[in-house]
Amino acid sequence: xxxxxxxxxxxAQGCIYxxxxxxxxxxxxxxxxxSFAQGDLMMVxxxxxxxxxxMLGFPYWVSVPAAIIGMMLFGIGLERLVIRPILGQPAFSxxxxxxxxxxxxxxxxxxxxxxxTETHTLPVPYAGQVLNLGALVISAEQIVVIGATAxxxxxxxxxxxxxxxxxxxxxxxxxxxxxxxxxIPVKRINGLVWGLAAGVAAIAGLLLAPITFVHAxxxxxxxxxxxxxxVGGFGSLPxxxxxxxxxxxxxxxxxxxxxxGFKDIAPYIVVLIxxxxxxxxxxxxxxxxxx
Numbered sequence: 013x014x015x016x017x018x019x020x021x022x023x024a025q026g027c028i029y030x031x032x033x034x035x036x037x038x039x040x041x042x043x044x045x046x047s048f049a050q051g052d053l054m055m056v057x058x059x060x061x062x063x064x065x066x067m068l069g070f071p072y073w074v075s076v077p078a079a080i081i082g083m084m085l086f087g088i089g090l091e092r093l094v095i096r097p098i099l100g101q102p103a104f105s106x107x108x109x110x111x112x113x114x115x116x117x118x119x120x121x122x123x124x125x126x127x128x129t130e131t132h133t134l135p136v137p138y139a140g141q142v143l144n145l146g147a148l149v150i151s152a153e154q155i156v157v158i159g160a161t162a163x164x165x166x167x168x169x170x171x172x173x174x175x176x177x178x179x180x181x182x183x184x185x186x187x188x189x190x191x192x193x194x195x196i197p198v199k200r201i202n203g204l205v206w207g208l209a210a211g212v213a214a215i216a217g218l219l220l221a222p223i224t225f226v227h228a229x230x231x232x233x234x235x236x237x238x239x240x241x242x243v244g245g246f247g248s249l250p251x252x253x254x255x256x257x258x259x260x261x262x263x264x265x266x267x268x269x270x271x272x273g274f275k276d277i278a279p280y281i282v283v284l285i286x287x288x289x290x291x292x293x294x295x296x297x298x299x300x301x302x303x
Contacts, residue, residue: 013147018264024154024223026260027161031216032237033244033252034168035209040246041185042205043099045106050213051234052114057083057214058221058230059121062132072137080214087210091203114231121228128228134221157219164215165253172249181205236263239283245296254294258282 035050060079064070070078094113098106122128133139141152172178183191184201192198217230224230240259244251259279267275286293 015265017148018268019261020148020150020154020158022261022264023257024157024260025264026240026257027157027253028216028220028233028256029237029240029259030244030253030256031161031164031212031219032234033241033256034249035213036238036241037244037246037249037252038205038209038212040241041249042181042202043095043106045099045103045110047110047206047209048107048234048238049110049114049117050209050237051231052117053083053087053210053213053231054217054220054234055228055231056086056117056121056217057210058134058217058226059127060214061218061221062134062226063127065135066132072135076218079218080211083214084207084211086207088203088207090210091206095206096199096202114234118228118231130227132226134218134226136222139222153222157223160215160219161253164212165250168249177204236279239279241293242283243286243293245293248293248295251293251295 032050032054035053036046039045039047039050057079060082061075064075064078065072068075090113094109095106098109136153138152138156143150143152143155172182180191180196180201181204183194184196184198188198191201220230220233236259237256240255241252242255243258244253244255259282262278262282263275266278270278290296
């Protein structure tokens with residue numbers, strides 16, 4: 013029963029990693045670049061929900077959609093004003109730019125008086141509630157995280173499978189030039205992908221906030237979401253979620269059964285093993301460079 017408790021706890025944490033990893037994969041598939049600002053976008057989304065609830069006084073069910081939509085618009089604007097002008101430059105330049113964006117966002121949050129440097133509790137209606145199943149105790153926060161992740165995965169699957177926008181995103185990610193010749197507005201699609209990635213990051217932040225509180229450094233969790241994307245395969249959306257679950261469960265089990273300190277290095281050990289055994293990840297496609 014104790015192991016089952018650990019698995020559920022690890023799965024809930026893994027869902028957060030998986031959602032942030034989804035952002036990594038979405039942006040990589042669209043632009044073939046890696047955005048290391050995902051963790052900080054998650055942090056800004058959490059602060060957005062906190063401010064709309066506490067300062068503006070909106071109820072939870074209004075604040076959450078408002079924060080997500082706001083972050084999607086922010087992601088679209090970020091791609092248009094900051095990322096798009098540098099596309100075509102070496103990949104290293106874009107990676108460094110996204111790292112810089114993350115530092116700027118963190119700095120701007122800490123500059124907010126009496127808010128940015130403090131740790132806050134997100135007032136959610138399900139705080140402190142638990143589900144007792146005999147000896148198994150599941151917190152409402154864990155149930156909401158797992159349920160919301162499953163729902164979001166279903167919505168994303170439906171969008172990419174059946175909607176014109178989702179099919180256009182897939183086409184642009186596979187071959188931008190061919191998609192452009194077929195009349196797909198590739199630049200606009202890339203902006204929407206960045207918006208979608210920012211929205212997913214905001215959802216992750218709003219789900220994580222009731223568990224770990226809201227603070228300016230919560231974006232560093234993105235460093236553990238990156239291994240999730242590597243394990244699942246950088247080109248696979250389902251792989252991001254599966255990779256997140258693997259990292260979360262490994263971390264939870266290592267933290268309980270292994271000596272102190274192993275919890276923090278366990279995700280990176282998993283990545284090293286995966287890179288040796290299956291370099292493209294569990295669901296990654298094997299790519300051959302054409303010459």
